[in-house]
Amino acid sequence: MEAAARVIARRGVRGLRVEELAAEADVSTGLIYYHFKNREGVLRATLGFINDRAGRYTAEQVAGAGLDNPRAVLEQTLLLEIQDTPEVRENSTAWGELRSSAVFDDFLREDLGEATRVWVGEVADLIAGVIPAVPTDAALAAGERLTALLEGVSGRWLFGGLTAEQARDLMRAGIDVELARLGG
DSSP, rough: OOHHHHHHHOOOTOOOOOOHHHHHTTSOOOHHHHHHHHHHHHHHHHHHHHHHHHHHHHHHHHHHHTTOOHHHHHHHHTTTTOOOOOOHHHHHHHHHHHHHTTOOOOOHHHHHHHHHHHHHHHHHHHHHHHHHHHHHHHHHHEEEEEEEEHHHHHHHHHHHHHHOOHHHHHHHHHHHHHHEEEEE
């Protein structure tokens, strides 16, 4: 799965060839087909992998920071998606490639839509931790706006249109606006 994320980040979803993936992973093409059946299976598994990996590095770093303030946890969780590390850059680039391809591929659209709904829900839960009285629909709407902002800011950061610090500042401002809007 690491090899698939690397290939997608480097060549895009349309550039993913099972033969290249097998070479990158140092396994046979047959083994890829055995485990994933087809290219669609590889893409679905890769989407799951990058989601799990993002959740893992975020949870580990938030826990390691020893944060006890719900607002700080919300902010840190979102800002950890803008780190200048190979793993985060690869994850963010692969996510963007999968998102772009979902415009044309129904199966990716469904899977990415579900992954996005889960992510929005997680951010909404963090918002509810900051403002316990917030109605669920308002927290979900704020989570939708913040995750959409993060995807856009991340894309600009990845291509060099923003520095990491500029991207983080934009996210902090977005968090401030959303929390103020909700009365927090």
